[in-house]
Amino acid sequence: MSAMTISEARRHMMDSLGGRYGSGEAASIARIVFEDAFSVRSGGPDRMLEAAEMERYRHILAQLQAGEPVQYILGQADFFGLKFNVSPAVLIPRQETEELVAWALESLKEQPWQHPKVLDIGLGSGCIGITLKKKYPALELFGVERIGDALAVAVGNAGRILGKSSFKFTQCDILEPSNWAQFSLVDLIISNPPYIPISEKDLLPEHVFAHEPEQALFVNDADPLVFYRTIAAFALQKLQTGGMLFFECNEFNARQVLSDLQTAGFRSVILKKDLAGADRMIRAIRD
Numbered sequence: 001m002s003a004m005t006i007s008e009a010r011r012h013m014m015d016s017l018g019g020r021y022g023s024g025e026a027a028s029i030a031r032i033v034f035e036d037a038f039s040v041r042s043g044g045p046d047r048m049l050e051a052a053e054m055e056r057y058r059h060i061l062a063q064l065q066a067g068e069p070v071q072y073i074l075g076q077a078d079f080f081g082l083k084f085n086v087s088p089a090v091l092i093p094r095q096e097t098e099e100l101v102a103w104a105l106e107s108l109k110e111q112p113w114q115h116p117k118v119l120d121i122g123l124g125s126g127c128i129g130i131t132l133k134k135k136y137p138a139l140e141l142f143g144v145e146r147i148g149d150a151l152a153v154a155v156g157n158a159g160r161i162l163g164k165s166s167f168k169f170t171q172c173d174i175l176e177p178s179n180w181a182q183f184s185l186v187d188l189i190i191s192n193p194p195y196i197p198i199s200e201k202d203l204l205p206e207h208v209f210a211h212e213p214e215q216a217l218f219v220n221d222a223d224p225l226v227f228y229r230t231i232a233a234f235a236l237q238k239l240q241t242g243g244m245l246f247f248e249c250n251e252f253n254a255r256q257v258l259s260d261l262q263t264a265g266f267r268s269v270i271l272k273k274d275l276a277g278a279d280r281m282i283r284a285i286r287d
Helices: 006-021 023-036 051-065 070-074 095-109 127-135 148-161 177-182 198-203 226-238 254-264
Strands: 076-079 082-085 117-121 140-145 167-171 186-191 239-248 267-273 279-285
Touching: 006 023, 006 051, 023 051, 023 070, 051 070, 070 076, 076 127, 082 127, 082 148, 095 127, 095 186, 095 239, 095 279, 117 127, 117 226, 127 140, 127 148, 127 167, 127 186, 140 148, 148 167, 177 226, 186 226, 226 239, 226 254, 254 267, 254 279
Parallel strands: 117 140, 117 186, 140 167, 186 239
Antiparallel strands: 076 082, 239 279, 267 279
């Protein structure tokens, strides 16, 4: 591959990835690569890539052509205007989850709580809880993650973005009720739990199921709502009266989650669509 200008390399990357991702996604990937790896924004001055840059370009392109997500290649992902470090131990933050965070922020600002206690269950990269704390500094942030490697990513992100004394994260399997006693009452619980039945694995893009952590994506077909049911039971014990529970959901069983929360005794249970029109988010209030 001979030397190229920035514009030539960008076009070459888009053309090379178009067959795998489609033209729109290929353009988005190219934008991320050139902004984050080469500090070059679209519309900036053109120039020749230096020899070291060309070598890095070749290496990144080869990984992309093999299906590896750009966020894992670069080690970071954008979320709500913040940069989160990511690795194959955690899910790549997504736009739908930004919408969940935005709803939680709006709801927090409507409450009289001066220093609300917020618990993020299933931290992953920590993008949900950390963003809430960054945008609403008065809250007290707590987090739970069952996978050690993922917890390390979340702790690193929180320390870098928030400061080391601004959070308390714990390694814990929330599905085991014997672990619940260690938690105090909180005002808001938020979670994006695993929700894709294993039988739907083949419906996902190859670059998702081949690279992102299975334990954060999939649940057993025999009990696909196990996390929702268990976290709801936990919330009934650990939410203050009037406290809020937020979930991100699988659009195909979101209405069942809503029904189960109502049956469990939550009030004002609201199911909200994402920008694509899919049933994606739920908020419930504890009586």
